[in-house]
Amino acid sequence: MKRQMKNLAIMMCGWMLALGVQAQTATQVLDRASNAYKKMASVSAEFEIGISGEKDKGSILLQGNKFCTKMHDSSIWFDGKTMWTYVHDNEEVNVTEPTEAQVSRINPYSFINMYKRGYDVAFGANSSTYYDIVLTARDGKASIQKAILWIKKTDYSPIYIMMGTSRADVEISVISYKAGKKQPDTAFRFDKKKYPKVDVVDLR
Secondary structure, eight states: OHHHHHHHHHHHHHHHHHHHHHHOOHHHHHHHHHHHHHTSSEEEEEEEEEETTEEEEEEEEEETTEEEEEESSEEEEEOSSOEEEEEGGGTEEEEEOOOHHHHHHHOTTTHHHHTTSSEEEEEOSOOSSEEEEEEEESSTTOSEEEEEEEEETTTOOEEEEEEEESSOEEEEEEEEEEEEOOOOGGGGSOOGGGOTTOEEEEOO
């Protein structure tokens, strides 16, 4: 009798946990993903990106709203205000102060804050290992009209991001994602000393 009661109690706990997961909304999942990210001093990730059928691999270092991303043909540094875009073949760096919308088209992790305003948030086809979340812009003029996010259920880290813009869909598959120590501000700024032959064009 005691064993039956114990088994029943275990089953009830399982049902309650299952119901709790089902009751979690898509917005709450993104809240948890956002909070998990904010608890990390910094994040480094490797990814594969696809745009209009063309694919490339790259890496990104993030800390709050700052980031540095590198691919085979370009590198971008953003310190929260100023952006340096280095096109390797041109040996040129463009310096700008982008808008939040412009940053969101470049930084694949912009969903950390993007979902909180101007988007309807809903579940897609969830799997056993990740949440499939769909963001749909309420404003037809938004730079990103639709985004699809796959958030891992174990640690709320992103494993796939699709951002639909007026020009093309950008797909990003996360290869690795790990927390790191706090980085100096210089990690998110272009260092002219490291690239002495590069022309710097200030477009601010």
